[in-house]
Amino acid sequence: xxxxxxxxxxxxxxxxxxxxxxxxxxxxxxxxxxxxxxxxxxxxxxxxxxxxxxxxxxxxxxxxxxxxxxxxxxxxxxxxxxxxxxxxxxxxxxxxxxxxxxxxxxxxxxxxxxxxxxxxxxxxxxxxxx
Numbered sequence: 861x862x863x864x865x866x867x868x869x870x871x872x873x874x875x876x877x878x879x880x881x882x883x884x885x886x887x888x889x890x891x892x893x894x895x896x897x898x899x900x901x902x903x904x905x906x907x908x909x910x911x912x913x914x915x916x917x918x919x920x921x922x923x924x925x926x927x928x929x930x931x932x933x934x935x936x937x938x939x940x941x942x943x944x945x946x947x948x949x950x951x952x953x954x955x956x957x958x959x960x961x962x963x964x965x966x967x968x969x970x971x972x973x974x975x976x977x978x979x980x981x982x983x984x985x986x987x988x989x990x
Contacts, residue, residue, distance in 0.1 A: 864920035867898070868913055871955035874900055874973075881922050885939035886911070889924075890960050896922065897959040903950035905971040906935060911957035916945045922957065 861869075863879075870877050876899040882892045889911065890896060898913050906912065910925045916937045923945060926938035935953060937945040958968040 862920075864913075864922075868915065868920045868954045871898055871900055871913055876900070876958075876972075877955075885941055885943070886923065887940065889940050890922070890957075894961050896957050898922070898955040899958050899969075900973040901953060901956035901971050902973050903935070903953045906950075906953065906956075907967075910968065910971070911960075911965065912937070912953050913955040913957070914948050915952040915954070916948045919945075920954075921945055 864881075867877050867879055876897060878895060878897050880893050880895055881890060884892055901912065906925050906928065908925055908927060911922065912925055912935075913920065913922050914935070914937050915921075921937055921939075923937045923939050925935050926944060927936035929935070929947065933950050934947045935950060936947050939945065956965075956968050956971050958965055958972065
């Protein structure tokens, strides 16, 4: 299991995860090595322009929501350079990027899934107050 798959699994289990993605496809929103925070998301609240952690055609990406198809329960994922990765079901959108370089992404916390954290988990959990 690769790094992004392990992060996606942790987020899918309810953890908020800080990590440093690599690559240049999201510049200038996210540069390679920038610290990001990704929290579990309610996919029904997604909007075009949100940065999400999602699986598309077997690959996990930290990319943009570029279109929504609510009738079919899916979202289109693209990078910030115009390349479309493809459509994926809402159930394969694991998390939303809530901060980049310590700067909070506007509106992202309102889309985070509130849950009771596992007291044995070492990751930060989003609070209900955020």
